[in-house]
Amino acid sequence: MNVVIIEDEDRTARQLERLLNRYDPTIRVLLQLPSIKKAVDWFSQQQHPPVDLVFMDIHLEDGLAFGIFEQIKFNLPVIFTTAYDEYMLKAFKVNSIDYLLKPVDYEELVAAMEKFKTLRNQPAMPDLNALLAFMQQPQSASYKERFMISIGTRIHSVEVADIAYFYSEEKATFLITKNGQLLPLEFSLDQLSGQLNPAHFFRVNRQFIVARNAIQSIHAYSAGKLKLDLQPASRHEVFVSMSRLSEFKDWLGR
Template identity: 70%
Template sequence: MNVIIIEDEDRSARQLERMLKKYDPAVQVLAQLPSVSESVAWLSQHSVPDLILMDIHLEDGLAFSIFEQIQLTVPIIFTTAYDEYMIKAFKVNSIDYLLKPVDYDELVNALDKFKTLRSVASSPDLTKLLQVVQQFRESPFKERFMVSIGTKIRSVETGEIAYFFSEEKATFLTTKEGQLLPLEYSLDQLTGMLNPSQFFRMNRQFLVARTAIQTIHVYSAGKLKVDLRPTPRQEVLVSLSRIADFKDWLGR
């Protein structure tokens, strides 16, 4: 079975490849593609694979843009952190979905489903999916995140989030109640996914909700220190290059 993985997080892509090999050592991963543009280019120049594993949020936009540029007749398994109203559209014909972080047993079930559908020559029907995608694009900002807590998955609305931060190459969100939860997204990705009227990128480590700001301290040379609620594990300073934008954002 020939597979391509469309996923912009290298760690997630490597994990998917390991699980595919565990499922069937004969699986060949032909390519790992991190963006819409690279995916369109690869699919235009190569024979179609047997199966595509596709993340929804890629480094240059939503993966659905691929469907607008090239006609796909290959089964797709989506990996997604989107909520239920989107997921309902994924389960059409040979399309399936896996919530991130991907569980091996769920991947096995999806691959078994793919094999069954392939045996009856089914091909994907993207009509319903694209209809829901259009509705999603009318409200482009993310309203909730699916996060793992042990063996459970929790839906966290953006209104519950105080701030996001990065630490040792990992990303976390902190709820207003002080719960710290891991995320698959980078801060750069999150900056483009959240409503800019509600969240501001303070520096390379912190992306903060307006409602989490408690006090702002002015230091010498115009530096700003921001106290957040709940209190983070490190000081939050506004980058010098961001101070003017931060003041403008506060005044809106």
């Protein structure tokens, strides 16, 4: 069986590949595609190996994965992966094979693969109209209010309201509190995106999620980029990525 993984986080893609190999060592992951553009380019080629199944993250580095279906004819069965809370997954379950909540659980992967095998002769297309209509509806979402963090024998309770920003570095994730405390997290930024209230937090690039009230100043930079000064100050320069610039401006104006 040939599989393509559309996922912008290498660590998540590697973990998914390990789980697939555990389920069936004969499964061949052809490649990982991190963006809408690269997925559209690859699947638009006249010659590429046959694909039996696609695992697709919803949030990619250049937008929502549904943009792939809007640009090319895509008739392959899809198992979506997402960091959304489980109550949203049930609403999303339309005509795709399945949805898996990140971090992907092995037993849930097995169930999804067995479902795929059952439906293999009748590959299901995602009902994009239903998906997009649901995403545009106001949702009474339940977001994280605190994080419980274990360091050695101590457990730290951190209110989300006290967090200035999150960042990733060398495959690790950290939060910075408003008073400058740095604490490690077991979540990836992709997972955090579905747990934080988007009215207060925004993922400005692949490395940073920032709180609105942590942005001290914004500077115009070369090539239309924006540079952020955060409080507390970050030891890394923080830029708003080009793919998120328009959305970031809209977010600031709300």
